[in-house]
Amino acid sequence: MTAPARSENPTRLAAHLRRRARWRWPEILFWLAIAVAIFAVPSRAALFNEILIAGLFALSLDLILGLTGVVSLGHAAFFGLGAYTAAILSSEGIADPTLGLVLSSLIAAALGLATAPLLLRGADLTRLMVTMGIALMLGELANRNSWLTGGADGLNIEMAPVLGLFPIGFTGQRNAALYSFVVLFLLFALARRLAQSPFGLSLLAIRENRLRAGALGISTPRRIIAIYALAAGYAGAAGALLAQTTQIVSLDLFDFHRSADVLLMLIIGGAGYLYGGIIGAAIFIVLRDVISGATPEYWEFWIGALLVVLVLVGRERFAERVRRLLDRLKRPAAWEEAA
Amino acid sequence: MLTILLDGIAYGMLLFVLSCGLSVTLGLMNFINLAHGAFAMVGGYVTALLMNRAGVPFLVTLPLAFFVPAALGVVLERTLYRRLYGASPLDQVLFTIGLVLMAMPIANYFLGDQAQQVHLPTWLSGRIEFHGVGIGIYRLFIIGVCGVIAAALQIFLVKTRFGARLRAAVDDPRVASGLGINVDLLFAITFAVGSGLAGLGGALAADVVGGIDPSFPLKFMVTFLIVVTIGGSNGILGALVGSLLLGVLDVAGKYYVPSIGAFIIYLVMVVTLILRPQGLFARTDAR
Numbered sequence: 001m002t003a004p005a006r007s008e009n010p011t012r013l014a015a016h017l018r019r020r021a022r023w024r025w026p027e028i029l030f031w032l033a034i035a036v037a038i039f040a041v042p043s044r045a046a047l048f049n050e051i052l053i054a055g056l057f058a059l060s061l062d063l064i065l066g067l068t069g070v071v072s073l074g075h076a077a078f079f080g081l082g083a084y085t086a087a088i089l090s091s092e093g094i095a096d097p098t099l100g101l102v103l104s105s106l107i108a109a110a111l112g113l114a115t116a117p118l119l120l121r122g123a124d125l126t127r128l129m130v131t132m133g134i135a136l137m138l139g140e141l142a143n144r145n146s147w148l149t150g151g152a153d154g155l156n157i158e159m160a161p162v163l164g165l166f167p168i169g170f171t172g173q174r175n176a177a178l179y180s181f182v183v184l185f186l187l188f189a190l191a192r193r194l195a196q197s198p199f200g201l202s203l204l205a206i207r208e209n210r211l212r213a214g215a216l217g218i219s220t221p222r223r224i225i226a227i228y229a230l231a232a233g234y235a236g237a238a239g240a241l242l243a244q245t246t247q248i249v250s251l252d253l254f255d256f257h258r259s260a261d262v263l264l265m266l267i268i269g270g271a272g273y274l275y276g277g278i279i280g281a282a283i284f285i286v287l288r289d290v291i292s293g294a295t296p297e298y299w300e301f302w303i304g305a306l307l308v309v310l311v312l313v314g315r316e317r318f319a320e321r322v323r324r325l326l327d328r329l330k331r332p333a334a335w336e337e338a339a
Numbered sequence: 340m341l342t343i344l345l346d347g348i349a350y351g352m353l354l355f356v357l358s359c360g361l362s363v364t365l366g367l368m369n370f371i372n373l374a375h376g377a378f379a380m381v382g383g384y385v386t387a388l389l390m391n392r393a394g395v396p397f398l399v400t401l402p403l404a405f406f407v408p409a410a411l412g413v414v415l416e417r418t419l420y421r422r423l424y425g426a427s428p429l430d431q432v433l434f435t436i437g438l439v440l441m442a443m444p445i446a447n448y449f450l451g452d453q454a455q456q457v458h459l460p461t462w463l464s465g466r467i468e469f470h471g472v473g474i475g476i477y478r479l480f481i482i483g484v485c486g487v488i489a490a491a492l493q494i495f496l497v498k499t500r501f502g503a504r505l506r507a508a509v510d511d512p513r514v515a516s517g518l519g520i521n522v523d524l525l526f527a528i529t530f531a532v533g534s535g536l537a538g539l540g541g542a543l544a545a546d547v548v549g550g551i552d553p554s555f556p557l558k559f560m561v562t563f564l565i566v567v568t569i570g571g572s573n574g575i576l577g578a579l580v581g582s583l584l585l586g587v588l589d590v591a592g593k594y595y596v597p598s599i600g601a602f603i604i605y606l607v608m609v610v611t612l613i614l615r616p617q618g619l620f621a622r623t624d625a626r
Contacts, residue, residue: 122616304440
């Protein structure tokens with residue numbers, strides 16, 4: 001009796017995984033809408049660019065926090081490292097944006113790989129502190145080695161056109177936004193593929209119960225190190241994009257508030273389903289734009305109030321509701337099937 | 340050399356008073372309160388405003404700098420914090436960052452972004468020479484006041500009935516309340532004392548850090564957290580050792596190797612946590 005079930009289960013599982021992996025039309029619409037918005041409102045291209053970059057940064061945090069359940073209060077370390085690497089590369093004569101982007105994210109990923117083993121021990125609090133400490137140390141290093149980083153003055157850089165064709169920067173803000181958009185989309189597609197893969201499922205298992213995941217034969221330390229390094233690479237790419245498109249880097253890239261902001265974005269958008277970071281970044285930055293337009297200086301108050309309410313109402317419940325809504329959008333046929 | 344050591348100890352003692360409340364909430368009640376610095380800011384403002392606008396003497400403002408944040412602490416604990424005692428660390432971090440983000444603009448709105456200075460009375464300013472070692476009188480004052488507080492707290496927690504009840508309530512709230520201990524009240528009082536001490540620390544620190552301004556909670560949050568994580572969760576002793584270590588290292592580091600600046604304290608923290616993830620003085624039980 002068990003024999004047919006056994007042969008049936010893997011195929012059903014595979015079919016389930018394939019179904020999960022398919023791109024749904026709301027997702028396609030989501031990406032099309034962003035592209036259209038960039039073309040339709042070129043005057044706000046700089047804002048779009050900022051949102052896309054913050055979205056990529058939040059996506060990278062989602063990989064470790066949302067998928068794997070590893071908390072971090074120092075993700076700005078990789079963001080800042082990526083940005084400074086891109087800036088220094090360009091001031092050393094490597095002005096090609098794509099090459100700079102790849103190198104920067106590789107270097108950030110290397111730092112992630114080197115520091116990930118520190119996250120395997122201790123409780124959540126230890127992890128929060130260690131990640132924060134590493135980000136602050138890097139910021140201090142950048143501050144002290146001004147021969148390389150420009151110190152408190154930061155660096156101004158010149159970039160070559162993307163692929164030798166599209167100039168980015170102050171005169172080409174739409175190009176910059178499109179460049180960020182393409183990079184975000186490609187990295188998102190990779191992250192999405194990864195999340196659907198057996199590797200991604202094993203990360204979910206680690207998030208839900210690390211002990212049990214280990215008992216199932218998943219090598220939890222290795223998987224955590226791997227995803228942390230990848231997330232660091234993503235954050236490095238986001239930093240490099242910011243450096244290249246704004247053509248300036250400064251010490252505040254390593255600041256604590258960067259790490260906190262990206263956490264807020266992800267939490268506002270909801271962690272664990274990859275779109276949360278981008279949606280949260282859009283909400284966060286638009287809110288900041290609107291509120292600080294009305295009452296500059298005090299916009300932090302409203303973000304703080306939003307956070308307090310979000311936690312008190314129940315972050316999980318909130319995210320769950322959104323997810324259910326998305327599911328309904330994704331599968332209008334689901335009710336009919338059930339009926 | 341000895342001057343630096345004494346300055347470091349004074350700074351460490353200050354850090355201790357500022358952060359021991361946090362070490363109590365974090366270590367004993369398992370609550371990550373990043374908004375701790377906001378209470379310190381309130382205390383600092385109480386002293387600065389009373390002195391500058393009402394002309395109240397410095398020493399008289401200090402008890403108020405304790406009681407106002409303590410009262411605020413009770414109100415917030417009863418209304419907001421207690422809902423999150425069982426929540427995940429991430430939720431606690433988010434919630435308290437939210438409180439910090441709200442506290443800073445509120446302070447800015449009512450008091451402006453100028454730093455409020457605390458002008459020390461003349462008998463506390465100045466320096467004395469002792470066997471060729473010069474030290475600020477205010478530094479000695481801080482060491483004295485904070486030393487008394489540390490000793491009092493340690494005796495309070497270890498020797499008194501209240502301390503025993505608190506430790507029982509922390510170890511197992513359910514059994515403790517079954518034994519007739521009012522756990523809610525205990526936690527509220529503890530939280531209030533922690534907030535009050537933060538306020539007192541803020542008032543004492545105002546002169547050393549160059550005045551209280553709205554960014555105070557965020558500027559010092561990292562320092563508090565480092566102290567507590569280095570010290571570990573074993574109540575007062577851990578926080579004391581952590582603060583003294585950090586104070587002396589920070590002052591000495593800034594004096595001898597200014598080129599690496601604040602780097603040294605972050606390095607100390609990360610190394611400590613790698614070697615002892617629970618801090619230097621971890622509680623022995625697994626909870």
